Amino acid sequence: MTSLGITLLILAGIAATLAAVALVILWRHGRATGFRTSIGGGTAIVASDTGVVPAIVLRDPSLGLRGKPDYVLEQEIENRRALVPLELKPTRRSRRVYESDTVQVGAYVLLLRAVYGERAAPFGYVRYSTGTFRIELTSELERRVRGIVAAIRSSRQAAVVHRSHAVPARCANCAMRRHCNESLV
Amino acid sequence: MAIEPSIRGLPASAQDDVLASEAATYAFCAKAWHLEHALRRLPSDATVHRRSEGAALHDEHGARIATIQRTGRRLVVWSVGLLILAGVLVLLALLANR
Numbered sequence: 001m002t003s004l005g006i007t008l009l010i011l012a013g014i015a016a017t018l019a020a021v022a023l024v025i026l027w028r029h030g031r032a033t034g035f036r037t038s039i040g041g042g043t044a045i046v047a048s049d050t051g052v053v054p055a056i057v058l059r060d061p062s063l064g065l066r067g068k069p070d071y072v073l074e075q076e077i078e079n080r081r082a083l084v085p086l087e088l089k090p091t092r093r094s095r096r097v098y099e100s101d102t103v104q105v106g107a108y109v110l111l112l113r114a115v116y117g118e119r120a121a122p123f124g125y126v127r128y129s130t131g132t133f134r135i136e137l138t139s140e141l142e143r144r145v146r147g148i149v150a151a152i153r154s155s156r157q158a159a160v161v162h163r164s165h166a167v168p169a170r171c172a173n174c175a176m177r178r179h180c181n182e183s184l185v
Numbered sequence: 186m187a188i189e190p191s192i193r194g195l196p197a198s199a200q201d202d203v204l205a206s207e208a209a210t211y212a213f214c215a216k217a218w219h220l221e222h223a224l225r226r227l228p229s230d231a232t233v234h235r236r237s238e239g240a241a242l243h244d245e246h247g248a249r250i251a252t253i254q255r256t257g258r259r260l261v262v263w264s265v266g267l268l269i270l271a272g273v274l275v276l277l278a279l280l281a282n283r
Contacts, residue, residue: 035250101209
């Protein structure tokens with residue numbers, strides 16, 4: 001092989017290595033965030049509570065519900081652009097979605113629907129460190145969220161509210177365990 | 186993450202709103218919600234630590250997204266360009282050896 005050929009191959013190797021390094025950096029960022037780099041349409045970030053773009057406070061006065069999703073995304077869904085909430089739970093490592101997160105994302109979907117009507121998608125996302133989950137706003141989840149909102153409102157002045165589950169693991173991980181006289185652990 | 190959304194610019198009635206994060210706490214346990222949100226009991230040190238860790242990870246996530254937005258497309262274009270260049274250089278090397 002000529003020296004020119006060898007030089008060209010070395011340059012080709014350097015170019016390919018630089019390209020690979022750039023793609024690995026992007027892949028690692030994508031894996032860490034759940035967001036991919038897109039050229040063209042794809043997903044747009046409409047609002048964010050993490051400093052990427054200004055946050056948005058959503059409010060449904062008729063339900064008396066308010067919230068600020070970590071992200072509001074705009075995605076192409078069934079040939080239309082729809083708004084989707086995404087909630088980050090970066091310290092969670094689980095293969096299934098926690099009930100509390102389902103309720104929170106369901107609340108955000110309801111809020112987006114109240115504020116943006118048809119532009120709201122009928123689902124949202126929750127992202128754990130182990131992956132992203134899609135949560136559909138079923139009629140059952142909507143009832144659950146509405147029921148919780150009503151229960152909270154009626155319980156605010158109550159002197160005592162009782163534990164609402166029988167799961168020892170919840171008590172073990174509860175932020176209020178030291179104040180609780182109904183703990184299972 | 187339980188971050189209280191600002192009520193600046195919202196009507197006074199917004200003070201009675203239920204927060205989405207509050208609803209999540211209630212779904213976890215009604216008593217835990219009552220102790221934290223109605224009786225204003227302080228969370229454990231471990232929880233405070235976990236929440237501040239979560240807040241830091243939120244910021245880190247935002248910083249990564251900002252990086253992707255700022256440089257992502259440019260990196261993809263450069264990568265494709267470099268791969269094409271590498272291919273052309275290999276072809277030239279083969280031609281140079283004929």
